Amino acid sequence: MPELSRRDFLKLTTNTLLTASGLLGFGALFRFLGYQTEPLPQTEFDLGPASNYPIDSRTLLSKIPALLLHTDEGFSALSLVCTHLGCTVEPKESGFTCPCHGSKYDAEGSVLNGPAQKKLNALRVEVTTDGNLILHTD
Amino acid sequence: MYRRLLFIGSALLLVVILFAWQQSSRAPKPISLTPTLSGQPEYCLTCHADLPEISKSHPLQTFGCVSCHGGERLALNADLAHSNMRGGANPSDLSVVEMSCGGTSCHSGSEAENRDHIQRVMTSVQSTYAGAIANIRFTFGAQPDLNAYFGINAIKDEQTHTGITALSAFEPATETNSMIQKFGENCLTCHINAAPREEEAYARQTGCAACHATEQHKLTTAIPYTQCNACHNRGNYDLRSMTFVERADQPATRIQDYYQPIAQFTRCEYTLDCVDCHTRNEVMGDGDIHANQKDIQYVQCQTCHGTINQLPQTKTITGPNDIALKMEFLNPVSNLKVGDTILVTEKGEPLWNTRVLPNGTYELIGKATNLRFNFRPVMGTACEQKPDQQGSQYCHTCHAVER
Numbered sequence: 001m002p003e004l005s006r007r008d009f010l011k012l013t014t015n016t017l018l019t020a021s022g023l024l025g026f027g028a029l030f031r032f033l034g035y036q037t038e039p040l041p042q043t044e045f046d047l048g049p050a051s052n053y054p055i056d057s058r059t060l061l062s063k064i065p066a067l068l069l070h071t072d073e074g075f076s077a078l079s080l081v082c083t084h085l086g087c088t089v090e091p092k093e094s095g096f097t098c099p100c101h102g103s104k105y106d107a108e109g110s111v112l113n114g115p116a117q118k119k120l121n122a123l124r125v126e127v128t129t130d131g132n133l134i135l136h137t138d
Numbered sequence: 139m140y141r142r143l144l145f146i147g148s149a150l151l152l153v154v155i156l157f158a159w160q161q162s163s164r165a166p167k168p169i170s171l172t173p174t175l176s177g178q179p180e181y182c183l184t185c186h187a188d189l190p191e192i193s194k195s196h197p198l199q200t201f202g203c204v205s206c207h208g209g210e211r212l213a214l215n216a217d218l219a220h221s222n223m224r225g226g227a228n229p230s231d232l233s234v235v236e237m238s239c240g241g242t243s244c245h246s247g248s249e250a251e252n253r254d255h256i257q258r259v260m261t262s263v264q265s266t267y268a269g270a271i272a273n274i275r276f277t278f279g280a281q282p283d284l285n286a287y288f289g290i291n292a293i294k295d296e297q298t299h300t301g302i303t304a305l306s307a308f309e310p311a312t313e314t315n316s317m318i319q320k321f322g323e324n325c326l327t328c329h330i331n332a333a334p335r336e337e338e339a340y341a342r343q344t345g346c347a348a349c350h351a352t353e354q355h356k357l358t359t360a361i362p363y364t365q366c367n368a369c370h371n372r373g374n375y376d377l378r379s380m381t382f383v384e385r386a387d388q389p390a391t392r393i394q395d396y397y398q399p400i401a402q403f404t405r406c407e408y409t410l411d412c413v414d415c416h417t418r419n420e421v422m423g424d425g426d427i428h429a430n431q432k433d434i435q436y437v438q439c440q441t442c443h444g445t446i447n448q449l450p451q452t453k454t455i456t457g458p459n460d461i462a463l464k465m466e467f468l469n470p471v472s473n474l475k476v477g478d479t480i481l482v483t484e485k486g487e488p489l490w491n492t493r494v495l496p497n498g499t500y501e502l503i504g505k506a507t508n509l510r511f512n513f514r515p516v517m518g519t520a521c522e523q524k525p526d527q528q529g530s531q532y533c534h535t536c537h538a539v540e541r
Binding site: 010013014017018020021024025027028038041081084085086087088099100101102104112113114115 | 142144145148149151152155156158159170172173174175177179194195196197199200201243244251253457458459463464467
Protein backbone atom coordinates (compact mmCIF):
# COMPACT_ATOMS: atom_id res chain seq x y z
CA MET A 1 0.00 0.00 0.00
CA PRO A 2 1.57 3.32 -1.08
CA GLU A 3 2.31 5.83 1.69
CA LEU A 4 0.10 8.94 1.76
CA SER A 5 2.13 12.13 1.44
CA ARG A 6 1.39 15.01 3.81
CA ARG A 7 0.12 17.07 0.88
CA ASP A 8 -2.24 14.32 -0.26
CA PHE A 9 -3.46 13.82 3.30
CA LEU A 10 -4.29 17.50 3.61
CA LYS A 11 -5.98 17.48 0.23
CA LEU A 12 -8.05 14.42 1.08
CA THR A 13 -9.05 15.78 4.48
CA THR A 14 -9.94 19.18 3.01
CA ASN A 15 -12.04 17.56 0.33
CA THR A 16 -13.76 15.39 2.93
CA LEU A 17 -14.52 18.41 5.13
CA LEU A 18 -15.83 20.40 2.18
CA THR A 19 -17.98 17.49 1.04
CA ALA A 20 -19.40 17.06 4.55
CA SER A 21 -20.07 20.80 4.80
CA GLY A 22 -21.69 20.77 1.40
CA LEU A 23 -23.94 17.84 2.29
CA LEU A 24 -24.94 19.41 5.59
CA GLY A 25 -25.49 22.73 3.79
CA PHE A 26 -27.74 21.03 1.26
CA GLY A 27 -29.54 19.31 4.12
CA ALA A 28 -30.11 22.66 5.81
CA LEU A 29 -31.28 24.16 2.52
CA PHE A 30 -33.80 21.36 1.97
CA ARG A 31 -34.95 21.71 5.57
CA PHE A 32 -35.39 25.45 5.08
CA LEU A 33 -37.26 25.03 1.79
CA GLY A 34 -39.39 22.26 3.23
CA TYR A 35 -40.41 24.27 6.34
CA GLN A 36 -44.12 23.89 6.98
CA THR A 37 -45.86 27.00 8.24
CA GLU A 38 -48.79 26.62 10.61
CA PRO A 39 -51.76 25.38 8.57
CA LEU A 40 -54.68 27.77 8.25
CA PRO A 41 -57.65 26.87 10.40
CA GLN A 42 -59.94 24.36 8.70
CA THR A 43 -63.01 26.00 7.18
CA GLU A 44 -64.57 23.04 5.41
CA PHE A 45 -65.85 19.97 7.22
CA ASP A 46 -67.12 16.81 5.58
CA LEU A 47 -70.01 15.62 7.73
CA GLY A 48 -70.62 12.37 5.85
CA PRO A 49 -73.86 11.21 4.25
CA ALA A 50 -76.84 13.55 4.64
CA SER A 51 -78.96 10.51 5.35
CA ASN A 52 -77.21 10.22 8.72
CA TYR A 53 -79.12 13.32 9.86
CA PRO A 54 -82.89 12.70 9.90
CA ILE A 55 -85.47 15.46 9.64
CA ASP A 56 -86.02 17.40 12.90
CA SER A 57 -82.60 16.36 14.15
CA ARG A 58 -80.25 18.78 15.94
CA THR A 59 -76.70 17.47 15.86
CA LEU A 60 -74.01 18.95 18.04
CA LEU A 61 -70.68 19.11 16.21
CA SER A 62 -68.51 19.92 19.18
CA LYS A 63 -65.17 19.83 17.38
CA ILE A 64 -66.14 22.58 14.92
CA PRO A 65 -68.05 23.85 17.09
CA ALA A 66 -71.48 24.08 15.46
CA LEU A 67 -75.01 22.81 15.62
CA LEU A 68 -76.42 21.11 12.49
CA LEU A 69 -80.17 21.42 12.03
CA HIS A 70 -82.28 19.44 9.63
CA THR A 71 -85.82 20.73 9.14
CA ASP A 72 -88.47 20.48 6.43
CA GLU A 73 -86.73 23.40 4.80
CA GLY A 74 -83.43 21.58 4.57
CA PHE A 75 -80.08 21.70 6.34
CA SER A 76 -78.75 24.69 8.22
CA ALA A 77 -76.11 25.22 10.89
CA LEU A 78 -75.31 27.64 13.67
CA SER A 79 -71.83 28.48 14.83
CA LEU A 80 -71.43 27.84 18.55
CA VAL A 81 -68.74 30.49 18.87
CA CYS A 82 -70.02 33.26 21.15
CA THR A 83 -70.05 36.59 19.32
CA HIS A 84 -68.77 38.41 22.41
CA LEU A 85 -65.24 37.05 22.77
CA GLY A 86 -65.26 33.66 21.09
CA CYS A 87 -65.98 31.13 23.82
CA THR A 88 -67.92 28.03 22.82
CA VAL A 89 -71.56 28.36 23.83
CA GLU A 90 -73.39 25.43 25.37
CA PRO A 91 -76.74 24.22 24.02
CA LYS A 92 -79.50 24.40 26.64
CA GLU A 93 -83.15 23.40 26.49
CA SER A 94 -84.34 26.68 25.03
CA GLY A 95 -81.20 28.06 23.41
CA PHE A 96 -77.53 28.55 24.12
CA THR A 97 -75.52 29.91 27.05
CA CYS A 98 -71.93 31.15 27.06
CA PRO A 99 -70.07 29.62 30.01
CA CYS A 100 -67.50 32.43 30.05
CA HIS A 101 -69.50 35.62 30.47
CA GLY A 102 -73.11 34.50 30.60
CA SER A 103 -74.48 35.63 27.24
CA LYS A 104 -77.71 33.85 26.37
CA TYR A 105 -79.12 33.12 22.92
CA ASP A 106 -82.47 31.68 21.90
CA ALA A 107 -82.83 28.53 19.80
CA GLU A 108 -82.37 30.57 16.59
CA GLY A 109 -79.18 32.14 17.92
CA SER A 110 -80.61 35.61 18.64
CA VAL A 111 -79.25 37.36 21.73
CA LEU A 112 -81.47 37.17 24.79
CA ASN A 113 -79.01 38.89 27.09
CA GLY A 114 -75.46 40.15 26.83
CA PRO A 115 -72.67 40.87 26.95
CA ALA A 116 -72.92 39.51 23.39
CA GLN A 117 -74.47 42.01 21.00
CA LYS A 118 -74.76 39.96 17.81
CA LYS A 119 -76.62 36.73 17.10
CA LEU A 120 -74.76 33.48 16.55
CA ASN A 121 -73.39 33.18 13.03
CA ALA A 122 -75.30 31.04 10.57
CA LEU A 123 -73.01 28.64 8.71
CA ARG A 124 -73.37 27.43 5.14
CA VAL A 125 -74.23 23.76 4.62
CA GLU A 126 -73.76 22.24 1.20
CA VAL A 127 -75.13 18.90 -0.02
CA THR A 128 -72.77 17.43 -2.60
CA THR A 129 -73.91 15.52 -5.67
CA ASP A 130 -73.00 12.26 -3.98
CA GLY A 131 -75.18 13.09 -0.99
CA ASN A 132 -72.53 14.20 1.48
CA LEU A 133 -72.85 17.21 3.73
CA ILE A 134 -70.11 19.85 3.72
CA LEU A 135 -70.15 22.51 6.42
CA HIS A 136 -68.41 25.83 5.70
CA THR A 137 -67.30 28.00 8.60
CA ASP A 138 -65.77 30.88 6.61
CA MET B 139 0.05 28.22 2.32
CA TYR B 140 -3.07 28.27 0.15
CA ARG B 141 -3.82 24.60 0.93
CA ARG B 142 -3.35 25.15 4.63
CA LEU B 143 -5.80 28.07 4.63
CA LEU B 144 -8.27 26.03 2.62
CA PHE B 145 -7.94 23.19 5.12
CA ILE B 146 -8.50 25.49 8.12
CA GLY B 147 -11.36 27.24 6.35
CA SER B 148 -13.13 24.00 5.48
CA ALA B 149 -12.70 22.71 9.03
CA LEU B 150 -14.16 25.95 10.45
CA LEU B 151 -17.04 25.82 7.98
CA LEU B 152 -17.92 22.32 9.08
CA VAL B 153 -17.74 23.27 12.76
CA VAL B 154 -20.04 26.27 12.18
CA ILE B 155 -22.54 24.20 10.20
CA LEU B 156 -22.53 21.43 12.82
CA PHE B 157 -23.03 23.97 15.62
CA ALA B 158 -25.96 25.61 13.79
CA TRP B 159 -27.51 22.20 13.10
CA GLN B 160 -27.13 21.14 16.70
CA GLN B 161 -28.66 24.39 17.97
CA SER B 162 -31.60 24.04 15.64
CA SER B 163 -32.11 20.41 16.67
CA ARG B 164 -32.15 21.36 20.36
CA ALA B 165 -35.24 23.58 19.95
CA PRO B 166 -38.28 21.85 21.42
CA LYS B 167 -41.00 20.59 19.15
CA PRO B 168 -43.57 23.37 19.28
CA ILE B 169 -47.01 22.81 20.77
CA SER B 170 -49.29 25.09 18.83
CA LEU B 171 -52.53 26.69 19.98
CA THR B 172 -54.70 28.96 17.86
CA PRO B 173 -57.06 30.80 20.21
CA THR B 174 -60.47 31.79 18.87
CA LEU B 175 -60.02 35.41 19.93
CA SER B 176 -56.86 36.14 17.94
CA GLY B 177 -56.97 33.38 15.31
CA GLN B 178 -53.16 33.38 15.33
CA PRO B 179 -51.08 30.38 16.39
CA GLU B 180 -48.89 30.68 19.44
CA TYR B 181 -46.30 28.32 20.88
CA CYS B 182 -46.47 29.28 24.56
CA LEU B 183 -47.82 25.86 25.59
CA THR B 184 -44.55 24.28 24.48
CA CYS B 185 -43.17 25.27 27.90
CA HIS B 186 -46.26 26.38 29.85
CA ALA B 187 -48.74 23.54 29.37
CA ASP B 188 -48.67 22.85 33.10
CA LEU B 189 -50.22 26.16 34.16
CA PRO B 190 -53.81 25.98 35.41
CA GLU B 191 -56.54 27.75 33.43
CA ILE B 192 -56.71 31.25 34.81
CA SER B 193 -60.49 31.44 35.20
CA LYS B 194 -63.75 30.21 33.77
CA SER B 195 -64.16 33.57 32.03
CA HIS B 196 -60.77 33.36 30.32
CA PRO B 197 -60.55 29.86 28.85
CA LEU B 198 -57.29 28.96 27.18
CA GLN B 199 -58.85 27.84 23.89
CA THR B 200 -60.52 31.24 23.55
CA PHE B 201 -57.91 33.65 24.89
CA GLY B 202 -54.64 31.78 24.54
CA CYS B 203 -51.74 33.46 26.30
CA VAL B 204 -50.63 36.32 24.07
CA SER B 205 -53.94 38.25 24.13
CA CYS B 206 -53.30 39.06 27.78
CA HIS B 207 -49.57 38.52 28.31
CA GLY B 208 -48.10 39.77 25.04
CA GLY B 209 -44.77 38.15 24.20
CA GLU B 210 -43.33 36.76 20.97
CA ARG B 211 -45.93 34.17 20.08
CA LEU B 212 -43.85 31.91 17.81
CA ALA B 213 -40.54 32.09 19.64
CA LEU B 214 -39.16 28.88 21.17
CA ASN B 215 -36.28 30.59 22.91
CA ALA B 216 -37.33 31.68 26.39
CA ASP B 217 -35.60 35.06 26.28
CA LEU B 218 -37.06 35.94 22.91
CA ALA B 219 -40.51 34.59 23.75
CA HIS B 220 -40.65 36.69 26.93
CA SER B 221 -38.91 39.74 25.51
CA ASN B 222 -41.98 41.94 25.03
CA MET B 223 -44.37 40.57 27.61
CA ARG B 224 -46.66 43.07 29.26
CA GLY B 225 -45.92 43.61 32.93
CA GLY B 226 -43.52 40.66 33.16
CA ALA B 227 -45.52 37.77 34.56
CA ASN B 228 -48.36 40.09 35.60
CA PRO B 229 -50.25 41.68 32.70
CA SER B 230 -52.71 43.24 35.14
CA ASP B 231 -50.09 45.64 36.48
CA LEU B 232 -51.67 49.07 36.15
CA SER B 233 -48.86 50.31 33.90
CA VAL B 234 -49.96 47.87 31.17
CA VAL B 235 -53.48 46.90 32.19
CA GLU B 236 -55.19 48.85 29.43
CA MET B 237 -53.30 46.87 26.78
CA SER B 238 -53.74 43.54 28.55
CA CYS B 239 -57.21 43.65 30.05
CA GLY B 240 -58.76 46.67 28.32
CA GLY B 241 -60.95 46.99 25.26
CA THR B 242 -64.61 47.83 25.06
CA SER B 243 -65.65 44.17 25.06
CA CYS B 244 -63.48 43.44 28.08
CA HIS B 245 -62.62 45.65 31.03
CA SER B 246 -62.58 49.21 29.73
CA GLY B 247 -66.00 49.47 28.19
CA SER B 248 -68.83 51.77 29.15
CA GLU B 249 -70.08 52.58 32.62
CA ALA B 250 -73.63 51.82 31.43
CA GLU B 251 -72.62 48.25 30.68
CA ASN B 252 -70.70 47.96 33.96
CA ARG B 253 -67.60 47.31 31.93
CA ASP B 254 -65.48 50.27 33.11
CA HIS B 255 -63.37 48.28 35.56
CA ILE B 256 -60.04 49.80 34.57
CA GLN B 257 -61.28 53.41 34.70
CA ARG B 258 -62.74 52.78 38.14
CA VAL B 259 -59.62 51.13 39.50
CA MET B 260 -57.31 53.78 38.09
CA THR B 261 -59.22 56.55 39.90
CA SER B 262 -59.85 54.59 43.11
CA VAL B 263 -58.09 55.37 46.36
CA GLN B 264 -56.56 51.87 46.21
CA SER B 265 -54.63 53.14 43.23
CA THR B 266 -54.19 56.89 43.81
CA TYR B 267 -53.44 56.82 47.54
CA ALA B 268 -54.64 60.43 47.31
CA GLY B 269 -56.01 60.68 50.84
CA ALA B 270 -52.84 59.57 52.57
CA ILE B 271 -50.71 61.87 50.46
CA ALA B 272 -53.02 64.84 51.11
CA ASN B 273 -53.08 64.16 54.86
CA ILE B 274 -49.31 63.97 55.15
CA ARG B 275 -48.70 67.03 52.97
CA PHE B 276 -51.28 69.01 54.98
CA THR B 277 -49.89 67.82 58.32
CA PHE B 278 -46.40 68.98 57.44
CA GLY B 279 -47.47 72.27 55.92
CA ALA B 280 -46.98 71.52 52.25
CA GLN B 281 -50.61 72.27 51.36
CA PRO B 282 -53.22 74.52 52.99
CA ASP B 283 -56.08 72.03 53.21
CA LEU B 284 -56.94 68.34 53.02
CA ASN B 285 -58.00 68.44 49.39
CA ALA B 286 -56.47 65.82 47.12
CA TYR B 287 -53.98 67.31 44.66
CA PHE B 288 -51.60 64.39 44.20
CA GLY B 289 -51.85 60.68 43.47
CA ILE B 290 -49.29 57.96 42.93
CA ASN B 291 -49.70 58.62 39.21
CA ALA B 292 -51.16 61.61 37.39
CA ILE B 293 -54.81 60.93 36.58
CA LYS B 294 -57.72 62.84 35.08
CA ASP B 295 -61.46 62.48 35.53
CA GLU B 296 -63.25 64.99 33.36
CA GLN B 297 -66.71 63.64 34.22
CA THR B 298 -66.20 63.89 37.94
CA HIS B 299 -68.99 63.86 40.46
CA THR B 300 -66.69 64.76 43.34
CA GLY B 301 -65.25 68.02 42.00
CA ILE B 302 -61.76 66.50 41.72
CA THR B 303 -60.95 66.57 38.02
CA ALA B 304 -57.27 65.61 38.17
CA LEU B 305 -54.40 64.56 40.39
CA SER B 306 -50.75 65.35 39.69
CA ALA B 307 -48.11 62.69 40.22
CA PHE B 308 -46.71 62.78 43.75
CA GLU B 309 -42.94 63.25 43.62
CA PRO B 310 -41.46 63.00 47.12
CA ALA B 311 -38.00 64.10 45.93
CA THR B 312 -39.34 67.55 45.05
CA GLU B 313 -40.84 68.06 48.53
CA THR B 314 -38.89 70.35 50.83
CA ASN B 315 -40.08 68.88 54.12
CA SER B 316 -37.94 65.92 55.19
CA MET B 317 -40.87 64.09 56.79
CA ILE B 318 -42.79 64.15 53.55
CA GLN B 319 -39.71 62.86 51.77
CA LYS B 320 -39.48 60.09 54.34
CA PHE B 321 -43.15 59.32 53.83
CA GLY B 322 -42.35 58.95 50.15
CA GLU B 323 -39.50 56.58 50.92
CA ASN B 324 -41.16 54.41 53.56
CA CYS B 325 -44.90 54.58 53.17
CA LEU B 326 -45.83 54.12 49.54
CA THR B 327 -46.25 50.35 49.35
CA CYS B 328 -49.93 50.40 50.32
CA HIS B 329 -51.44 50.95 46.91
CA ILE B 330 -51.94 48.51 44.12
CA ASN B 331 -49.36 50.09 41.81
CA ALA B 332 -46.58 49.26 44.23
CA ALA B 333 -44.68 46.06 44.79
CA PRO B 334 -45.51 44.82 48.30
CA ARG B 335 -43.21 44.81 51.28
CA GLU B 336 -41.03 41.74 51.61
CA GLU B 337 -42.14 38.78 53.74
CA GLU B 338 -44.82 36.23 53.11
CA ALA B 339 -47.53 38.01 55.05
CA TYR B 340 -47.49 40.86 52.54
CA ALA B 341 -47.30 38.67 49.45
CA ARG B 342 -49.51 39.91 46.66
CA GLN B 343 -49.16 41.04 43.09
CA THR B 344 -49.84 44.49 41.65
CA GLY B 345 -52.80 45.76 39.64
CA CYS B 346 -55.95 43.64 39.34
CA ALA B 347 -54.03 40.58 40.53
CA ALA B 348 -53.35 42.27 43.89
CA CYS B 349 -56.88 41.33 44.89
CA HIS B 350 -58.09 38.81 42.31
CA ALA B 351 -55.10 36.41 42.12
CA THR B 352 -55.33 34.30 45.24
CA GLU B 353 -53.26 31.47 43.72
CA GLN B 354 -50.66 31.29 40.99
CA HIS B 355 -52.24 31.90 37.57
CA LYS B 356 -55.77 31.99 38.98
CA LEU B 357 -58.19 34.90 38.97
CA THR B 358 -61.29 34.91 41.14
CA THR B 359 -63.99 37.14 42.59
CA ALA B 360 -64.26 34.81 45.60
CA ILE B 361 -61.68 36.81 47.51
CA PRO B 362 -60.98 35.67 51.08
CA TYR B 363 -60.16 38.17 53.81
CA THR B 364 -56.58 36.87 53.85
CA GLN B 365 -56.05 38.43 50.43
CA CYS B 366 -57.23 41.81 51.76
CA ASN B 367 -55.03 41.34 54.80
CA ALA B 368 -51.91 41.30 52.63
CA CYS B 369 -52.31 45.09 52.88
CA HIS B 370 -54.91 45.75 55.55
CA ASN B 371 -54.46 45.10 59.25
CA ARG B 372 -50.80 44.20 58.96
CA GLY B 373 -49.62 47.05 61.16
CA ASN B 374 -49.56 50.82 61.49
CA TYR B 375 -47.59 53.77 60.29
CA ASP B 376 -45.74 55.63 63.03
CA LEU B 377 -46.08 59.26 62.02
CA ARG B 378 -43.27 60.40 64.32
CA SER B 379 -40.67 58.24 62.66
CA MET B 380 -42.63 57.92 59.40
CA THR B 381 -42.05 54.19 59.31
CA PHE B 382 -44.27 51.16 59.17
CA VAL B 383 -44.60 49.19 62.40
CA GLU B 384 -45.71 45.62 61.93
CA ARG B 385 -48.32 44.20 64.25
CA ALA B 386 -46.48 42.25 66.91
CA ASP B 387 -49.15 39.79 67.96
CA GLN B 388 -49.22 36.22 66.69
CA PRO B 389 -52.77 35.58 65.53
CA ALA B 390 -53.75 31.95 66.02
CA THR B 391 -57.42 32.12 65.07
CA ARG B 392 -59.49 33.90 62.48
CA ILE B 393 -60.90 36.27 65.08
CA GLN B 394 -57.36 37.35 66.01
CA ASP B 395 -56.10 37.32 62.47
CA TYR B 396 -58.83 39.42 60.95
CA TYR B 397 -58.16 42.71 62.71
CA GLN B 398 -55.42 44.25 64.75
CA PRO B 399 -55.71 43.83 68.51
CA ILE B 400 -56.92 47.40 69.00
CA ALA B 401 -60.06 46.89 66.96
CA GLN B 402 -63.54 46.08 68.18
CA PHE B 403 -65.88 44.10 66.05
CA THR B 404 -69.08 42.14 65.93
CA ARG B 405 -69.34 38.50 65.04
CA CYS B 406 -70.28 39.07 61.43
CA GLU B 407 -67.34 41.43 60.96
CA TYR B 408 -64.85 38.63 61.42
CA THR B 409 -66.94 35.62 60.39
CA LEU B 410 -67.67 37.01 56.96
CA ASP B 411 -65.08 37.95 54.40
CA CYS B 412 -64.55 41.60 53.54
CA VAL B 413 -66.14 41.17 50.10
CA ASP B 414 -69.30 39.72 51.60
CA CYS B 415 -70.31 43.20 52.73
CA HIS B 416 -68.08 45.72 50.96
CA THR B 417 -69.22 46.37 47.44
CA ARG B 418 -67.27 46.53 44.24
CA ASN B 419 -67.68 50.32 44.03
CA GLU B 420 -66.28 50.71 47.53
CA VAL B 421 -63.32 48.47 46.79
CA MET B 422 -62.62 49.07 43.10
CA GLY B 423 -63.84 52.66 42.99
CA ASP B 424 -66.89 54.25 41.43
CA GLY B 425 -65.13 55.98 38.55
CA ASP B 426 -64.57 59.28 40.38
CA ILE B 427 -61.44 60.49 42.09
CA HIS B 428 -61.98 60.61 45.83
CA ALA B 429 -59.90 62.33 48.45
CA ASN B 430 -60.20 59.70 51.11
CA GLN B 431 -61.18 56.12 51.84
CA LYS B 432 -64.08 57.31 54.01
CA ASP B 433 -65.54 59.16 51.02
CA ILE B 434 -65.99 55.93 49.11
CA GLN B 435 -66.58 53.35 51.83
CA TYR B 436 -70.18 53.61 52.96
CA VAL B 437 -71.58 50.19 53.84
CA GLN B 438 -72.55 50.00 57.52
CA CYS B 439 -74.36 47.54 59.76
CA GLN B 440 -77.66 49.20 58.79
CA THR B 441 -77.12 48.34 55.13
CA CYS B 442 -78.09 44.75 55.90
CA HIS B 443 -79.85 45.12 59.24
CA GLY B 444 -81.75 48.40 58.82
CA THR B 445 -82.57 50.58 61.81
CA ILE B 446 -85.16 50.38 64.55
CA ASN B 447 -87.71 52.09 62.33
CA GLN B 448 -86.60 51.13 58.83
CA LEU B 449 -85.96 47.83 57.10
CA PRO B 450 -82.89 47.50 54.87
CA GLN B 451 -83.40 48.29 51.21
CA THR B 452 -84.25 45.44 48.89
CA LYS B 453 -84.98 44.87 45.24
CA THR B 454 -86.49 42.08 43.21
CA ILE B 455 -84.59 40.92 40.18
CA THR B 456 -86.89 41.46 37.24
CA GLY B 457 -84.78 40.58 34.20
CA PRO B 458 -81.84 38.52 33.02
CA ASN B 459 -79.63 41.57 32.39
CA ASP B 460 -79.62 42.60 36.05
CA ILE B 461 -76.08 43.33 37.21
CA ALA B 462 -76.69 41.15 40.28
CA LEU B 463 -77.10 38.11 38.04
CA LYS B 464 -73.92 38.97 36.14
CA MET B 465 -71.96 39.25 39.37
CA GLU B 466 -73.38 35.99 40.69
CA PHE B 467 -72.48 34.32 37.39
CA LEU B 468 -68.80 34.94 38.12
CA ASN B 469 -69.03 33.31 41.53
CA PRO B 470 -72.17 31.19 41.59
CA VAL B 471 -72.65 30.63 45.29
CA SER B 472 -76.30 31.61 45.68
CA ASN B 473 -78.14 30.23 42.62
CA LEU B 474 -79.68 33.67 42.11
CA LYS B 475 -82.45 33.94 39.55
CA VAL B 476 -85.05 36.31 38.16
CA GLY B 477 -87.77 36.84 40.77
CA ASP B 478 -85.47 36.61 43.79
CA THR B 479 -85.41 39.57 46.20
CA ILE B 480 -82.03 40.66 47.49
CA LEU B 481 -80.66 43.39 49.73
CA VAL B 482 -79.23 46.50 48.10
CA THR B 483 -77.04 49.22 49.57
CA GLU B 484 -78.05 52.81 50.17
CA LYS B 485 -76.54 53.62 46.77
CA GLY B 486 -78.45 50.84 45.04
CA GLU B 487 -75.55 48.43 44.65
CA PRO B 488 -76.79 44.84 44.79
CA LEU B 489 -75.67 42.63 47.64
CA TRP B 490 -76.10 39.75 45.25
CA ASN B 491 -75.01 37.12 47.75
CA THR B 492 -78.02 37.87 49.95
CA ARG B 493 -81.65 36.94 49.69
CA VAL B 494 -84.84 37.97 51.46
CA LEU B 495 -86.48 34.84 52.83
CA PRO B 496 -90.26 34.30 52.95
CA ASN B 497 -90.30 34.63 56.76
CA GLY B 498 -88.90 38.18 56.59
CA THR B 499 -85.37 37.27 57.63
CA TYR B 500 -82.38 37.41 55.35
CA GLU B 501 -79.75 34.99 54.13
CA LEU B 502 -76.17 35.76 53.15
CA ILE B 503 -73.91 33.25 51.41
CA GLY B 504 -70.18 33.72 51.91
CA LYS B 505 -68.57 34.53 48.57
CA ALA B 506 -65.32 32.82 49.49
CA THR B 507 -66.53 30.33 52.09
CA ASN B 508 -69.91 29.32 50.62
CA LEU B 509 -71.23 29.32 54.19
CA ARG B 510 -74.84 30.36 54.76
CA PHE B 511 -75.78 32.91 57.41
CA ASN B 512 -79.30 33.73 58.48
CA PHE B 513 -79.96 37.13 60.08
CA ARG B 514 -82.83 39.41 60.87
CA PRO B 515 -83.60 43.11 60.70
CA VAL B 516 -83.18 45.38 63.73
CA MET B 517 -86.74 46.64 63.40
CA GLY B 518 -89.01 44.81 65.80
CA THR B 519 -86.21 43.82 68.17
CA ALA B 520 -85.27 45.26 71.57
CA CYS B 521 -82.53 47.39 69.98
CA GLU B 522 -82.72 51.04 71.02
CA GLN B 523 -80.03 52.41 68.74
CA LYS B 524 -80.86 55.90 67.44
CA PRO B 525 -81.34 55.89 63.67
CA ASP B 526 -78.86 58.77 63.24
CA GLN B 527 -76.12 56.90 65.11
CA GLN B 528 -75.24 54.06 62.77
CA GLY B 529 -71.46 54.04 62.83
CA SER B 530 -70.07 50.68 63.84
CA GLN B 531 -68.84 52.08 67.13
CA TYR B 532 -72.45 52.49 68.24
CA CYS B 533 -73.37 48.91 67.32
CA HIS B 534 -70.19 47.69 69.02
CA THR B 535 -71.44 49.11 72.31
CA CYS B 536 -73.76 46.12 72.64
CA HIS B 537 -72.59 43.67 70.00
CA ALA B 538 -68.78 43.70 70.17
CA VAL B 539 -67.23 40.32 70.76
CA GLU B 540 -64.70 39.76 73.53
CA ARG B 541 -61.44 38.26 72.37
